[in-house]
Amino acid sequence: MPTHQDPFSRCKLCHEDDSTPTYQLGKGVIYRCPHCDFHFLNHLDGTTSKEEASLSADGRRYIKSRITEGEHLHPLRLQLVQQHCSLAGAMSLDIGAGLGQFMLLLQQQGATALGIEPSALRRAYSHEVYGLELNPQLADDDYWQSSYPETFDLMTLWDVIEHVDDPRSTLTAAATLLKPGGLIYLDTPDRKVFSYRLSQIVNRLSGGTIPLFLSHFYSSLHYGHKQIFTRRQITALLQDCGLVPVPVLLDGPANRAFSRKIVLAAHKP
Numbered sequence: 303m304p305t306h307q308d309p310f311s312r313c314k315l316c317h318e319d320d321s322t323p324t325y326q327l328g329k330g331v332i333y334r335c336p337h338c339d340f341h342f343l344n345h346l347d348g349t350t351s352k353e354e355a356s357l358s359a360d361g362r363r364y365i366k367s368r369i370t371e372g373e374h375l376h377p378l379r380l381q382l383v384q385q386h387c388s389l390a391g392a393m394s395l396d397i398g399a400g401l402g403q404f405m406l407l408l409q410q411q412g413a414t415a416l417g418i419e420p421s422a423l424r425r426a427y428s429h430e431v432y433g434l435e436l437n438p439q440l441a442d443d444d445y446w447q448s449s450y451p452e453t454f455d456l457m458t459l460w461d462v463i464e465h466v467d468d469p470r471s472t473l474t475a476a477a478t479l480l481k482p483g484g485l486i487y488l489d490t491p492d493r494k495v496f497s498y499r500l501s502q503i504v505n506r507l508s509g510g511t512i513p514l515f516l517s518h519f520y521s522s523l524h525y526g527h528k529q530i531f532t533r534r535q536i537t538a539l540l541q542d543c544g545l546v547p548v549p550v551l552l553d554g555p556a557n558r559a560f561s562r563k564i565v566l567a568a569h570k571p
């Protein structure tokens with residue numbers, strides 16, 4: 303019988319109760335669920351931010367140093383969205399908006415763009431540099447759930463679902479906010495990439511002593527990666543939320559840019 307003393311024995315994905323510590327990292331342990339094979343780190347951010355709310359000189363420098371990180375993906379993401387979605391007049395919500403750069407692209411296409419960003423530092427920077435008002439309330443917060451049900455034509459979670467404490471709750475909440483006929487898009491690291499699979503093998507052969515590249519995939523830092531999905535797992539999770547996957551065409555530059563990621567779209571019937 304499970305002891306229920308270890309909060310991480312409960313699988314975040316299928317909620318079965320006998321996940322076990324499987325891959326020991328320098329900081330933290332990856333738990334594995336024997337039922338659905340989900341891998342997740344024994345770390346949660348919780349509800350309190352450890353950041354300063356005001357934008358200090360250090361904070362501004364830090365954001366500036368990372369401003370171009372992943373930025374090249376946004377125009378490609380816009381093209382993906384435009385495969386299925388007409389943006390003029392659309393209501394959109396970007397969950398994990400970062401500095402709001404993707405929202406700016408949506409606005410240029412005539413969409414109304416709202417955004418959620420838990421990092422106070424990023425919200426402050428986005429306001430200062432782009433004049434955007436990002437929301438701190440997460441998608442499952444009453445702020446959205448009671449005032450914005452079935453509101454959005456488009457919702458996006460770019461590089462987000464691997465960061466959240468509870469991915470099932472985040473996507474369930476997102477599905478509630480989506481209009482019937484609306485579309486949700488996400489991308490997230492792919493657990494089936496060679497370096498992850500090789501790391502699993504090396505770890506097994508070394509009797510659990512060598513994590514190899516696994517520590518590159520996870521981080522116990524605030525807003526770090528807490529879970530890495532397989533395509534099958536994240537697709538099934540979207541379906542559990544009542545969403546229907548839609549084929550995404552990745553060609554040329556997009557195919558190269560997203561080669562280590564899973565990119566999914568789904569619509570709400």
Ligand SMILES: [Zn+2]
Nearest residue numbers: 313316335338
């Ligand atoms: Zn599970």
